[in-house]
Amino acid sequence: MIDHLGINCADWEKSKAFYDKVLGVLGYTRQKDYGVAIGYGRDGKPDFWIGDMSAGDASGPNRxxxxxxxxxxxxxxxxxxxxxxxxxxxxxxxxxxxxxxxxxxxxxxxxxxxxxxxxxxxxxxxxxx
Missing domain, CATH: 3.10.180.10 (2,3-Dihydroxybiphenyl 1,2-Dioxygenase, domain 1)
Known part of the structure; x- marks a missing residue:
């Protein structure tokens, strides 16, 4: 059902370090990195994405x-x-x-x-x- 999911992060540097570490221990790594969005997964397939909330058109307190x-x-x-x-x-x-x-x-x-x-x-x- 769910192919992939993306969330936005307020503290981009802290979030990158956090997800690199916690997903890394589960065997997931960065599969794609667009600078303002990073996709984590395995075998070339990013399933979970984080995005820099300050990039692009932020609407309200959370994109x-x-x-x-x-x-x-x-x-x-x-x-x-x-x-x-x-x-x-x-x-x-x-x-x-x-x-x-x-x-x-x-x-x-x-x-x-x-x-x-x-x-x-x-x-x-x-x-x-």
Whole structure:
């Protein structure tokens, strides 16, 4: 069900050191590091992300939580996006390939009624010509 989860951290330096240490003893390491966001996991798959709260557009005392739900295929991602819009979600990113994440990453993003960034993702998409 849950593909990956992201939280935002107020003290970026302290949070990086904390998660490096506590996740390290569980066998998880940094899989991706974008400077303002770090993904932890194993075998090249980041499952848990931390983000620098001071980076980007902070809205209120805490930026949104990011939750990505695993989808069975590209059609399921499209259906998620359409259902979310029909339910009143704010569109963030229409269903599309995100090759900057990895080849085959097909996702769509919406903002839920509480302002959280919610995604559906399928990891086996074929590149479009």
């Amino acid at each position: 949104e939580v990011h939750v990505a739900f695993r989808a069975a295929d590209e059609d399921a991602v499209r259906a998620f996006y359409q259902a979310a819009l029909e339910a009143g979600a704010e569109p963030l990113h229409e269903p599309q390939l995100w090759p900057q994440y990895h080849p085959g990453y097909f996702g769509a993003f919406v903002r839920d009624p509480d302002g959280n960034n919610i995604e559906a993702v399928f990891h086996g998409a074929r590149p479009q010509d």
